[in-house]
Amino acid sequence: MAKILVIDDEPSIRSTLRDILEYEKYEIDEAKDGQEGLKKLLSEHFDLALCDIKMPKMDGLEVLDRAVEAGIETQFIMISAHGNIETAVDATKKGAFDFIEKPPDLNRLLLTVRNALDKSTLVNETKTLRKKVARKYDMVGESEPIVQVKETIEKVAPTEARVLITGPNGTGKELVARWLHEKSNRSGAPLVEVNCAAIPAELIESELFGHEKGSFTSAVKQRIGKFEQANGGTIFLDEIGDMSLSAQAKVLRALQENKITRVGGDKDIKVDVRVLAATNKNLKEMIAENSFREDLYHRLSVIVIKVPPLKDRKEDIPLLADRFLEDVANDYGNAKKKISGQAIKKLQQHSWSGNIRELRNVIERLVIMSGPEITEEDVVKYTEISQ
Numbered sequence: 520m521a522k523i524l525v526i527d528d529e530p531s532i533r534s535t536l537r538d539i540l541e542y543e544k545y546e547i548d549e550a551k552d553g554q555e556g557l558k559k560l561l562s563e564h565f566d567l568a569l570c571d572i573k574m575p576k577m578d579g580l581e582v583l584d585r586a587v588e589a590g591i592e593t594q595f596i597m598i599s600a601h602g603n604i605e606t607a608v609d610a611t612k613k614g615a616f617d618f619i620e621k622p623p624d625l626n627r628l629l630l631t632v633r634n635a636l637d638k639s640t641l642v643n644e645t646k647t648l649r650k651k652v653a654r655k656y657d658m659v660g661e662s663e664p665i666v667q668v669k670e671t672i673e674k675v676a677p678t679e680a681r682v683l684i685t686g687p688n689g690t691g692k693e694l695v696a697r698w699l700h701e702k703s704n705r706s707g708a709p710l711v712e713v714n715c716a717a718i719p720a721e722l723i724e725s726e727l728f729g730h731e732k733g734s735f736t737s738a739v740k741q742r743i744g745k746f747e748q749a750n751g752g753t754i755f756l757d758e759i760g761d762m763s764l765s766a767q768a769k770v771l772r773a774l775q776e777n778k779i780t781r782v783g784g785d786k787d788i789k790v791d792v793r794v795l796a797a798t799n800k801n802l803k804e805m806i807a808e809n810s811f812r813e814d815l816y817h818r819l820s821v822i823v824i825k826v827p828p829l830k831d832r833k834e835d836i837p838l839l840a841d842r843f844l845e846d847v848a849n850d851y852g853n854a855k856k857k858i859s860g861q862a863i864k865k866l867q868q869h870s871w872s873g874n875i876r877e878l879r880n881v882i883e884r885l886v887i888m889s890g891p892e893i894t895e896e897d898v899v900k901y902t903e904i905s906q
Contacts, residue, residue, distance in 0.1 A: 560586050830871055
């Protein structure tokens, strides 16, 4: 049930609005002036405030100003018997959802209330979604290796420097890339991810740079490539070591000249992208084998961030296990399971060749297969971790 606060110095108006809105099954509270209204807004949650403008002690526009300054997300509908265009414009500029003149038309009032509450619901859902997304990409850990990674991200993210992220599979290289983007000046623009290992060699150039209609047999229409999609933002080239030498040459040109050419095209297209790359391979060895361009390596590796394997940060396993237990519980709609200290110690003894990804899978398996508390015996029984 939506909760609405009516702020008005006229008892008859408050009473009328209460009767109308309670009939519509809303929960109603009242405040006799601006000061009382602001006090209630600061101490309780309301989905909507119907606020008179002309009131003693504190007028409605000041209540609105103070609420916005305090970060209160309640929607405001301003009401006044002395309204004009200037007042309405001023109220909406300050953050009010709408302005209604007294005496309010019943149909317009109810429609405006419903629309304002719909917006309030949307704002809350968006906020919840953002929290879920932020949690999904959170970097959990307090060990020295992971603290160093976080500190490097803080220093490097606000710059335009290209970053090469290295580390074994499953360590979270994509998380590092995401945080570099989120903490950069480009965070409002797209982060476009490209898994170079998942794209066939003959299609990688089309994927990165796009193609013109008719440039090859299946090119039935023009396609915009990932570099153009990321214009103004960041492109993340994951598993860059799997890219063909031909595509490497074109990426190098894009980095040197800030422009690309679509496959089958002859027009240069300017692009403004920050390039982040990641690999689990030793690119220096690949350079010696002539399978990776040295000039591209130096272009990409202005900053190198080495993401540590889980075996080098085992003190983070209790924190990671706790997070995964909570995530799995949320995913399955169950209560969060406990895990014994001995079970944690057993997990810390494992080599974790699959790193964070492997640990997450093991925790999910243990949640499914074990009893109310995950024990050391469960870890041995339901995983490949031996006695």
